Amino acid sequence: MFKKISVIASVAVTLGLMQAPATAADKFVNGIDANFPPFAYVDKAGKPGGFDVDSVDWIAKRMGFEVSHQPVDWDGIIPSLLAKKIDFICSGMSITEERAKRVNFTDAYWEVKNVFVVKADSGLTEDDLLKGGKRIGVQQGTPEGDWLRDNKDKNGWNFTLRYYDSSPMAVEDVLNGRIDAAGMNDAPAKDAASKKPVKVAATFGKIDTFGCAVRKEDTALLKTLNDGYKALMADTFWQGLIEKYEP
């Protein structure tokens, strides 16, 4: 009986393990943060979707390569790229100097402001949030989080910064009352405001630009993506995407 069980079990495990990723010449894997609507998320059918996912699919068709989208934990997304688990990152990723030390970015394809999201009935202003000893939540590993942290002492501001795994989680805590505001890009903020009783209170920080990240040695891929985006932005599909996702 044990022999039967062990044979069945080892076959099942072997079948289950036969999923090592294969990157052939024309197949690429796009790493996404699937908790970042409207740029990247997983839809009801379980398929990746979003502004960046659709853009990349269009570009793949136009430039003649196959692409699949792989949700990766945001904290590990650059290590994933460097470890060749994914081939590029098109997922609402802000171009920053620090990141550019480890990866190369395409030309910027989108611009976002950073905003504070607060409860719909709250009267807090930007001044209150920065100077009034409030609690602000941000997603870990984001430029807006770093900006708040770096500029706090420089400007003598007064607030407590809390880090979350994703922006939607920070919004949940605003509703729970654990934090007074969540700082994030304006696109997911708009998304949150359309689904929950929160509103955008104020903008802060710098304007961030989004770009796709590739490994430093992948110069051909970088060019392909840049050309792809140029083509996409000249096509009416781009406008269609903007209207659909309102990023």
Next chain:
Amino acid sequence: MQHTLEVLIEAVPFLLGGVGTTLVIVVGGMLLGLVLGVPLAVGQVYGSAPVRRAVGLYVWFFRGIPILVLLFLFYYGLFHLIGLNLSAVSAAVLVLGMTSAAYQSQIFRGSILSLSLGQFRAASALGMSDAQAIWAIILPQALRLSLPGWSNEYSIMLKDSALVFVLGATEIMARTHFVASREYQHMPLYITAALLYFLLTWAGVRALRALESRVAIRGYGRT
């Protein structure tokens, strides 16, 4: 409330889709833990001093580091360094399996030690070598006695599998996050995920209980 129910009903099939991945991770990890754990236990009980020290080091390492840290360490670091290109699920099975082996070896060691030395002596008296005695006499008993502890390890492994979402494996936890980020219905979704895990734990423990009765040896406990 209406909206919440709609979201949940739509999400359940998607969450159930993650059960397969979760089970592959759990079964794979348990089996690897078994295959590694038994030799580790035998080595610790019957081995020479260097062997006992080596096993002690292994157990100390894998019990001393949180699984989350181990997952990141191996997946992004060690595996890549030695050129091993594994998917998230395979890497998870390896890491969870190696960790489980450390814990399982202690379960087996406890069971082996609970058998009286008379068994071993009787086997020697019959002319069996140490290896024969261990394989034919000690282990069959010890493994059966280990089943209660083993089903404990199963329920722990099931819960540890939830951590694997950080590597990008789309098991139950990852899927719950995806839906929650999209729909902003965190609490109902996490309750659903919790129920799913509870069901899986209960079913597995029940199955192991049945296995226990099937292979029980008379003369132990109250049988």
